[in-house]
Amino acid sequence: MNKAEDNAYAQQGEVGLVEYQDFVHPEPFTFEMGGSIEQFTLRYETYGRLNAHKDNAILICHALSGDHHCAGVHSLKDRKPGWWNHIIGPGKPIDTTQFFVICSNCIGGCQGSSGPSSINPATGQPYKLKFPLVTIGDMVRAQRQLIAHLGIDRLYCVLGGSMGGMQALQWAIEYPDCVERVLGLATTARQNAQAIAFNEVGRAAITQDPAWQGGAYEVGKGPDVGLSVARMMAHITYFSDKGMDEKFGRNRREGKQTVQQFDVEFEVESYLRYQGRAFVNRFDANTYLYFTKALDRFDLYGDSGCLEDAFAKVNARVLVIGFTTDWLFPPQQNREIVHALLRCGKHATYAELGMDLGHDSFLVESPELYELVHAFIGPKS
């Protein structure tokens, strides 16, 4: 993109055309749960420009099914921009005229970063289940290498929703001197039994699909049924009872007067089936297993059961935003993070938004959310 095009997009308040880049870390990377790989790649995108002091960098961490493409478009033909495009751009709450915004596909992922579906340079074959187990801590340590590669010592802000919020908290804990601000949305300090249970059902659907073949499936011949069922179910947990009632209620699918037994009959069924099918086309089943396990093992309470222990060294200012209708990581779990930080004498704030869309509220357009994000991140002075 030349400078003239760049300016034209900026005047429209849009990030516009973007290209991803691949960062290859050429040294061995050892994983928290054991195992190592000889090198790793993180695919990432950036928006805006790093300033001379290199102190205006914001790192965005994606959720389970997200990726590095959180703003702009890859082609003018793209139907949809990146997943958080409405919040990132010139003059937007995360203002790319002031900040240098970075987002990378997590290690273990399937969108260009090293993960079970990527090629092991040592063998020329995909890792599949030989890829080591991944934790939230591993994701953050890999991101740290990317940040260093970009010449950045200290991040102005790290933020993300859901699994992205876990990473943001982990940044504040692992690299207390590298993070000024942390913003977590719809997140938790540990997965509770119900959240683990839902993930386990998804994993059961995938690993019992004969096409999974112990994780050794070929590209394009994966456990599509299992993965789509996992996604359909997970999608319900990202929504809310009220939101579903308002969006679908008991509406019947149009033009489907006569129902053939177990065909799709209600709109909500059609919607979920679509979500399942669409997911299979863009996501790797093994990464789904790896990431859900990373979520389930995330537990900042640790063996002591004391969240304050985890937060003892945090220096960042922290804002956590919970959503009233989020029942996957309900407000109470978000609030607990801030209470524990406050008990440690940290600078932390909790905000709660009364949006109807459940867990995924952090992904939707909302002036109230924009205000909070903008106020917390603020204009770079």
Place this chain on the structure above:
Amino acid sequence: MNKAEDNAYAQQGEVGLVEYQDFVHPEPFTFEMGGSIEQFTLRYETYGRLNAHKDNAILICHALSGDHHCAGVHSLKDRKPGWWNHIIGPGKPIDTTQFFVICSNCIGGCQGSSGPSSINPATGQPYKLKFPLVTIGDMVRAQRQLIAHLGIDRLYCVLGGSMGGMQALQWAIEYPDCVERVLGLATTARQNAQAIAFNEVGRAAITQDPAWQGGAYEVGKGPDVGLSVARMMAHITYFSDKGMDEKFGRNRREGKQTVQQFDVEFEVESYLRYQGRAFVNRFDANTYLYFTKALDRFDLYGDSGCLEDAFAKVNARVLVIGFTTDWLFPPQQNREIVHALLRCGKHATYAELGMDLGHDSFLVESPELYELVHAFIGPKS
């Protein structure tokens, strides 16, 4: 069982040994959504004795995964008695020294009543998907034939939880002069979008399992993976966040120090896997499809969207009990039933119990629940 044994059980406050019976209705039965079968069977059990006036009969309606065996044991070797044994028996809240208690497997079921897995007498082959679609109304009309066969004109009480509560309400609506009391627990006047959504994920898991074969699978070669995944997921919706945290929390499975990637790691996972496996051994996948569709189509609000229209002719006294932690059919949905009945000038009461076990609270032992049930049913005068 001879009379001496019978008395011995009664003195222990237990129903004791029971045998099921099969009621064969030898005439054609036409289903609400279309289609008919030449005759139908309902498998049922009874406890206690019908009095001379035949006015002490209580009908218990089972939930999605339940059956006719709700009290007593079939053999002294049985590990577990019927699913509501703790509430039914001599001196129990549903007192079999005073009442004649009836429970039948619903039409469409798989425990002896006519359903997709039972033999079509006309062909000598199982119906499979040629069995007509079933509604809650069909279940109740079939039960009505059983009741008539037993020589009963009027039921002292009809009660049940979840899908059983729907049937109880349907009895009050379809046969207003045949029901004195109706007790619904953890139920709803219509499935909302979220409940439909969960059922649809279960159906997607079953119908996309290659072993389903369009419903034509042979006995013992069914879609076990799909059905077990459906059951695992459904089980989460029968529980509560709080209940799961108290029962399992993040406890690791004992004796499983080293974790092999995607093996079961947490106790809650092990519990769900067990539930899935156990269900496959006792339940037919096609019946699961039929019953979940019956649930999803249940809508007493009807086209008018007015619950009072449905309740206009109800004569029964109605008690509805909601459970605070039930998020499948939350308290509000139970309360709405009673509010609508009261708006029609009916005799109706709502009670709410603060139990932690979610939707399945109606199945667990609880003195508060016993008191309510006993007070509503009362001693037969």
